[in-house]
Amino acid sequence: MSTTEADLNTQNSPAADLKISDEVTIQIKNMHKWYGSFHVLKNINLEVNRGERIVICGPSGSGKSTMIRCINRLEEHQQGHIIVDDVELTNDLKNIDAIRREVGMVFQHFNLFPHLTVLENCTLAPIWVKQVPKKKAEETAMKYLQRVKIPEQAGKYPGQLSGGQQQRVAIARSLCMNPRIMLFDEPTSALDPEMIKEVLDVMIELAKEGMTMLCVTHEMGFAKTVANRVIFMDGGEIIEENEPHEFFDNPQHERTQLFLSQILEH
Amino acid sequence: MSEQQSYEPGKHPDLPPPPNMVGAIGWIRENLLGSTTNIVITIVTIYLLYTILPPMINWLFINAVFEGASRDECRAVMAEAGAQGACWAFIGQRFQLFVYGFYPEPERWRVNLSFILMLAALIPILFDNVPYRKWGLRFSMIAPIVICWLLIGGLGLVSVPTDKFGGFMLTLTIGVTGIVGSLPIGIVLALGRQSHLPAVRLVCVAFIEFIRGVPLITLLFVASTMLNYFLPPGTSFDLLLRVLIMVTLFASAYIAEVVRGGLQALPKGQTEAADAMGLKYWQSMRLIILPQALKISIPGIVNTFIGLYKDTTLVIIIGLLDPLGVGRASLADTKWQGLSTEVYVFVALFFFVSCISMARYSLYLENKLHTGHKR
Numbered sequence: 001m002s003t004t005e006a007d008l009n010t011q012n013s014p015a016a017d018l019k020i021s022d023e024v025t026i027q028i029k030n031m032h033k034w035y036g037s038f039h040v041l042k043n044i045n046l047e048v049n050r051g052e053r054i055v056i057c058g059p060s061g062s063g064k065s066t067m068i069r070c071i072n073r074l075e076e077h078q079q080g081h082i083i084v085d086d087v088e089l090t091n092d093l094k095n096i097d098a099i100r101r102e103v104g105m106v107f108q109h110f111n112l113f114p115h116l117t118v119l120e121n122c123t124l125a126p127i128w129v130k131q132v133p134k135k136k137a138e139e140t141a142m143k144y145l146q147r148v149k150i151p152e153q154a155g156k157y158p159g160q161l162s163g164g165q166q167q168r169v170a171i172a173r174s175l176c177m178n179p180r181i182m183l184f185d186e187p188t189s190a191l192d193p194e195m196i197k198e199v200l201d202v203m204i205e206l207a208k209e210g211m212t213m214l215c216v217t218h219e220m221g222f223a224k225t226v227a228n229r230v231i232f233m234d235g236g237e238i239i240e241e242n243e244p245h246e247f248f249d250n251p252q253h254e255r256t257q258l259f260l261s262q263i264l265e266h
Numbered sequence: 267m268s269e270q271q272s273y274e275p276g277k278h279p280d281l282p283p284p285p286n287m288v289g290a291i292g293w294i295r296e297n298l299l300g301s302t303t304n305i306v307i308t309i310v311t312i313y314l315l316y317t318i319l320p321p322m323i324n325w326l327f328i329n330a331v332f333e334g335a336s337r338d339e340c341r342a343v344m345a346e347a348g349a350q351g352a353c354w355a356f357i358g359q360r361f362q363l364f365v366y367g368f369y370p371e372p373e374r375w376r377v378n379l380s381f382i383l384m385l386a387a388l389i390p391i392l393f394d395n396v397p398y399r400k401w402g403l404r405f406s407m408i409a410p411i412v413i414c415w416l417l418i419g420g421l422g423l424v425s426v427p428t429d430k431f432g433g434f435m436l437t438l439t440i441g442v443t444g445i446v447g448s449l450p451i452g453i454v455l456a457l458g459r460q461s462h463l464p465a466v467r468l469v470c471v472a473f474i475e476f477i478r479g480v481p482l483i484t485l486l487f488v489a490s491t492m493l494n495y496f497l498p499p500g501t502s503f504d505l506l507l508r509v510l511i512m513v514t515l516f517a518s519a520y521i522a523e524v525v526r527g528g529l530q531a532l533p534k535g536q537t538e539a540a541d542a543m544g545l546k547y548w549q550s551m552r553l554i555i556l557p558q559a560l561k562i563s564i565p566g567i568v569n570t571f572i573g574l575y576k577d578t579t580l581v582i583i584i585g586l587l588d589p590l591g592v593g594r595a596s597l598a599d600t601k602w603q604g605l606s607t608e609v610y611v612f613v614a615l616f617f618f619v620s621c622i623s624m625a626r627y628s629l630y631l632e633n634k635l636h637t638g639h640k641r
Contacts, residue, residue: 072541072542073541074541074542097544097546100541100542103542104542107538107539111535111536111538111539112539113536113554113558114558114637115557115558115635124543124553125543125544125545128549129543129544157638158637159637159638160637160638173543174543177543177544
């Protein structure tokens with residue numbers, strides 16, 4: 001991790017430079033979730049403004065992935081409210097569809113469709129969900145593949161690419177839907193150290209362009225460079241949230257101090 | 267041994283593999299003489315082939331009699347040559363019966379035409395690189411109706427009652443209908459079994475378990491006799507049609523379970539990714555889940571199809587005249603008694619050719635749909 005961290009720090013992109021609007025885009029109020037009788041998320045309250053870049057960290061099983069998966073209804077919450085761009089997530093399929101069109105997601109294991117080429121992966125949702133004409137969708141897809149720096153792989157199948165390339169395709173695939181919010185669920189955890197940087201670089205680019213991002217990650221270098229807020233979760237609760245410098249240099253909560261000492265001291 | 271050449275670190279070029287790894291010699295070393303066990307198996311196999319093949323070829327071809335009007339004529343020819351062989355003259359005499367059953371002679375062109383139409387309809391479905399495939403597929407959609415009309419008649423054609431169907435055309439009628447019908451029904455059942463709606467799930471599970479839990483023969487008996495009791499009096503519907511329905515339903519229950527296996531083999535992330543992109547249930551099934559699940563299920567699906575195809579011989583029990591039925595009837599002819607080997611070898615050959623074609627096609631398809639790294 002140390003190499004990545006150093007690399008990231010050399011890029012002069014202090015998070016403070018990036019503009020954040022006052023407009024609230026995601027609102028989570030008193031949200032609870034249970035798996036059967038297991039209380040996974042306890043009273044989550046979170047407001048995200050447009051343009052914010054939030055990094056969520058915490059030990060495994062702390063509910064961080066579950067929380068961001070609630071935002072696009074991959075997981076159902078049982079109590080409380082989640083409001084995305086003025087649409088509340090309920091059982092109403094129309095609302096769910098509306099929110100999913102606005103929210104892109106990148107997964108730990110990429111979840112590319114192995115039976116489709118890279119280009120087809122990118123054009124599928126625009127064509128079927130947004131009824132974009134095929135030609136237009138392909139142009140857009142090539143534009144985003146260019147941006148993640150793998151346009152030459154467009155005709156290949158995901159199985160023929162490296163992990164880092166696959167994850168960049170997954171990011172491009174999400175961007176093709178023109179989302180206003182991006183969720184990243186441990187996007188670099190399944191990657192070899194050499195490939196982490198190429199994915200993080202793409203994510204940093206995105207942040208610079210003002211994308212609203214929620215990112216579950218253990219890449220603390222990334223958090224320091226890009227995030228304007230870091231959230232620490234444990235046991236299904238938000239323990240602490242702060243801006244990165246305060247969070248890393250001066251953690252308030254004992255649990256946070258322990259966590260940071262464990263992930264930073266090796 | 268030559269001295270190992272040394273290279274600077276990072277400068278080592280890709281060298282060709284040693285000569286005994288490639289070409290025919292490499293193949294023989296690798297596959298036939300790779301280990302002691304391999305060598306023993308190779309020797310035993312060669313010995314077995316040596317003892318079995320020559321007499322088999324003699325019986326099938328060299329000593330076989332291809333022309334004659336009765337078994338006695340066959341015998342006479344063989345006695346002259348002083349060798350034993352197959353009496354294919356018998357099959358030649360009965361060939362029409364084997365192919366068409368009792369389908370009226372002047373109308374048999376309709377069966378031939380149907381067969382050609384069936385092949386033409388299959389080509390665009392089975393191969394995606396044929397020219398004008400889009401139009402071909404449209405043709406494939408209407409071909410079954412045309413074939414049905416051709417075989418049964420009516421609307422300007424002499425109508426042929428289905429009890430005249432027999433032989434290989436009957437096998438193909440039941441087999442192809444069963445295969446074409448059971449795949450979509452099976453897929454719907456498999457999806458239904460995973461549905462979030464309890465009622466849908468219950469119906470699908472009940473159907474699958476009931477059909478799987480009853481032998482096909484029993485279902486055929488039900489089709490041939492019992493259905494009359496259940497249906498309102500006065501309604502009669504064709505025996506062959508009932509058999510078609512039963513065979514299709516039977517196969518679809520098996521297909522459903524095979525497809526379910528494929529569905530479960532897919533990582534959950536595939537559905538999640540489709541959901542997260544905003545695809546609707548049926549879109550994500552059609553575009554993402556089923557193409558992958560069906561690909562995984564190809565061996566099982568083809569396995570079920572081959573089983574179904576061979577099970578069509580069971581209709582003999584309820585009085586339909588499939589190739590085995592034709593064979594048995596032919597053997598009752600006093601002129602040709604005692605030639606059961608020829609009959610069964612011939613029928614076996616027909617089934618073998620059909621089934622091996624399906625098996626080879628499935629391998630071709632698996633290869634074509636392979637999208638990862640090949641080793």
